[in-house]
Amino acid sequence: MAVPGDEFTFPRTGATLRNRAVLAAMTNKQSNPDGTLSDAEINWLLRRAEGGFGIITTAASHVTPGGQGWVGEMGVWGDHQMPGLTRLADGIRERGALGLAQIFHGGMRAPEELTGEQPVSASENPCTEAHCGHSRELSGEEIEGLITAFGDAAVRCFDAGFDGVELHGAHGYLICQFLGEGTNRREDEWGGDIGSRAGFLLRIIEEVKSRVPDDFLVGVRISPEYRKIGVKIEDSLVLSEMLVESGIDFLHISCWDCFIPPSDFPDDSRMITEWFAEPLSGRIPIISTGAIWDSSEAQAVMDQGADLIGVARAGIGHADWATHASNPDYSPARPPFTPKHLAEQGLSKPFIEYMRNWKGFVE
Ligand SMILES: Cc1cc2nc3c(=O)[nH]c(=O)nc-3n(C[C@H](O)[C@H](O)[C@H](O)COP(=O)(O)O)c2cc1C
16 A cells, blocks of 8 residues: 555656645735735745645636636736746756646636626626625636636646646636536536536646647546535536546545545545545546645545545645655644744745634634
């Protein structure tokens, strides 16, 4: 059985990772208003590349100005963003990690006060939550335009020197809104059963793959279940089969907590990762993320069938988390952390303030 300190090679491209630890995408609110990367954002990620992670994933970054979900978000929609993207991608590679840019569009969760435009989605969806808006339904022509925008963004990431992109289909943003039966009630080719609701994502994959070189990694992150938007685990399993067929390089399942079973099947003792690993193992690399803090938890998720383990909050608290991947007894301090500790770990003041939104994280 593999262990977190083992190397890993992506079967299709042959790209090799020094270990199984993936720094999962984390929004950190440090980008400039025009979507360019700040020194603080580059620094926080390069510290984690130095800290031994096999993969460094950027924060979610919007592919069109209208897709921006929050203030301080990095963008991959304009050539003015290229110098910062290039500096980040080069720095990640120089430190021995692979760099992935996570690309997305907020859809109904790209608020008008930020973008100046009414939010768009698969269907008209009222939304009263913070950072959300009453969306209008996208036209077929606009959907085609967004698919092209994802392709443009991926080409930009390639040109900047990233090793690949992670298409953000999780957490209720536009791709997820297309996947969910609650938010996608379209009666045209883009709506219907999961096969049709997946059409937007599958077309994005096709577009991206047709425009980047063959050895550029293309993966997808999904929420295995997201009740508010109407994504069910049964549909996600069907979707994952379609994703294997599409030829992507990895499937990243965002579990939030890898140690609880799916909420619709609390009596089934299998954890979410196992639901996916059982049918997919050996057919597509699986990354699983959620509540991994120490080496024994990382090993447990690999034993559930994940090829790679995603680490988010532990990687904020401990920049060098991944250098301990081979030590089965590694058990780093858990939150709350003092602002001083977080500053020492390479977080700027705005990022530390943002982390106060995560209950119990900052002392
Ligand atoms: C500060 C913060 C920002 C996040 N931003 C993103 C993001 O931009 N994209 C994404 O897919 N997930 C995002 N997540 C979710 C994480 O990638 C991860 O799935 C989640 O935190 C659970 O993993 P953990 O228990 O290791 O923290 C974020 C999480 C945190 C804590």
